[in-house]
Structure formats: C-alpha cells, structure tokens
Amino acid sequence: MSSHTRRLERVIEAALTGGVALSGLLLVAGLVLGSTDPLWWGVLLLILTPVVRVVVVTVGLVLDHDWLFASVSLFVLGVLLSSVYVAGRL
Amino acid sequence: MRYDAAVIALPTLILVLTGAATGLIGALLGLGGGVFLVPLLALTFGVPIRTAIAASLISVIATASASSTINLERGLVNMRLGMALEVATTIGGLAGGLIAVTLTQRQLFLAFGATLALMGVVMAVRSGRRNVIDDASVEPGRLGGRLMESGQTYVYRVRRLPLAMAASLVAGAISGLLGVGGGIIKVPVLNAFCGIPIRVAAATSAFMIGVTGAASAFIYFGRGDVALHLTAAVAIGALPGSLLGARLSHRVEARSLKLIMAVVLLVVGLRMALESF
Secondary structure, eight states: OOHHHHHHHHHHHHHHHHHHHHHHHHHHHHHHHTOHHHHHHHHHHHHHHHHHHHHHHHHHHHHTTOHHHHHHHHHHHHHHHHHHHHHHTO | OOOOOOOOOOOHHHHHHHHHHHHHHHHHHTSOTHHHHHHIIIIISOOOHHHHHHHHHHHHHHHHHHHHHHHHHTTOOOHHHHHHHHHHHHHHHHHHHHHTTTSOHHHHHHHHHHHHHHHHHHHHHTTTOOOOBSOTTSOOTTTOEEEEETTEEEEEOOOOHHHHHHHHHHHHHHHHHHOOOSHHHHHHHHHHHSOOOHHHHHHHHHHHHHHHHHHHHHHHHHHTOOOHHHHHHHHHHHHHHHHHHHHHHTTSOHHHHHHHHHHHHHHHHHHHHHTTO
C-alpha cells in the first residue's frame, strides 16, 4: 500500500472519529438534559459524517492526482448531495 | 418539513442497551446492527416500523463509522474497491429510501427474509473456501489488495466486478428500504463470488455502509420519520457496542465467522419471512 493511501486513511480515520465523537457528545447532552436541540444537531452531524468522509477522500485523491478514483468519489458525493436536495423537497 | 417523529415512551436505558447489544453483534459479524435492531424495535417494543427503520439507519451510520476507524487502522479496508462499489450502494440507497413508501411491509418482509435465508445457505456451503493466494509476489491488480494475517501476507484479486456492483446496488436499495446496512448482501457476495477475503469484505462493507446509510437517512430525516430520543439512545448504545464487536471480530477464526453469519442469516431471514403471513 502506498504511503499516500496510508496518509489518506489516517485523515479519514480522524474525520470519522471527530464526527462520531462530536455527534455522540451532542446526543448524550440531549438525552441527559432532555433537550431536543442537541439531539437534532447530533443526529444531523452523524448523517453528515460519512458525507465529510467522502469529501476528504475526494480532496485526497485529487491531491494525489488519482483522477479516476477522484471522479468516482465525486460521483458518490453527487449522489449524496442529490439525496439532500430531494429530502429538502419532500 | 418535520424532523421528529412522534415521541415513543420507552426507557432511555433499555434503548441504550438495545443499541449496544445489536451494535456489538452487528460489528462482530460485519453486518451492521440494523439486521437485529429493526425486528427488536418493531416486534418487541412496538415501535412503528418506519420509525424503527429510521432509528436503525442512523444507528448503523454511527456503528459503521466507528468500526471503520479500527478497520482502517488494521489495513483491512480496501478503499478503492469500496469507493467503486459506493457508486452503486448510494444510488441504491437513494432509490430505496424513495420507493420505501410504495411497497407494503408484507412484501418487503417476505422478499428480504427469502434473500437473507438464501445468502445464509450460500455462506454455509462455501465457508471452507479460501480466496487468497499464498504467493505474495502475485500482482493483486488495481482493485485487489494484500492482507496481513498471522504474520503472513496474502494476495487477493477482485473477480466479477459487475456482480459486486449489482450486489451493492441491491444492498443499497435494501438498506434504504429496511434500515439495515446492506452488509448482509455485500459480504457474502464479495466473499463467495468475487474473491475478497471475509475480513476485507466485512471491513470494506462497513466502510461503505456509512455512506450508503447517509444516502437514504436524509430522506427519512426530511420526511420526519426520525424519533430523536429513540434514535439518539439507540445510537449512543450502538457506538461502544460496535467498537467492542470490531475488536472481538479480530479474534474470531475466519471459518467460524462465516458459519456464525450463515446461521444468523437463516434465522433472521426465516423470522422476517414469517412476519409477512
């Protein structure tokens, strides 16, 4: 495995850990305080965490000049964004 | 637009423990906890099925994201293969979320139950096979990879990519429809037919599950099917449960992992099919 891939994996790990930890804190705060706002933000952040992961991968692959897989990743991001768009219109 | 489904009065601790148990088993088997969470919430706790599906989807995103950090660290995730298959899983996930309203629950339970049982049979029959090549100098190809296990390096090549894509599309659609991760479809197909070692198949599947779940979770969130308290409690339990499961899965021998999964697929499949009568 190339050092580029390994480095990208480290960044992905950090993004996933950060997203899950922050949303987890919000969810715990909401449950303990009995407040809806932190729960809403926690759930939204949790759903957004994989989206952020795809953004990180896309940027990483572009920086590595891996155009084929950067395009693949960009396509996945497009599908996710279209899901947000459709959800907003329901 | 609504964001919060009707509040369901269930004790927080019970929900946290339910999330923990299903997250543990899901991560242990590489299936995602939704396979167990949806039936538990719907059948045992009387949660409306759509609310259970939404809670499960979000819980599955949490568990898949958390266990992926461990799997990446171990070098088990085939990222390029995962990205290629995510094209199919996200399209499937989005479609599944959108068509969820057009099918009756009875039809869904029957089709899914039969699929799971079939996958269980395939898994059990092929549990003795190894897909890896012992010669580490063999070129794995653009999508294949190398796997370190017990101090030895194994090489695997990806075969039948169109089949893997098709299975990922179906897995994504089932994920969006029933709130499971879709690993239950992908892992057996990737392992039995596409040449991916079981641990890499499970880890790469979990890597995709977060993104797949997100594609349909936005739909459920936008439709107001997410019960915030229920979802939060279940997801909070699922996080430590899935991390523990991912750690323990390292110690389970590959053949027994396959046999456990085969039994799980059969039992859950039959239980789901029965629900349709």
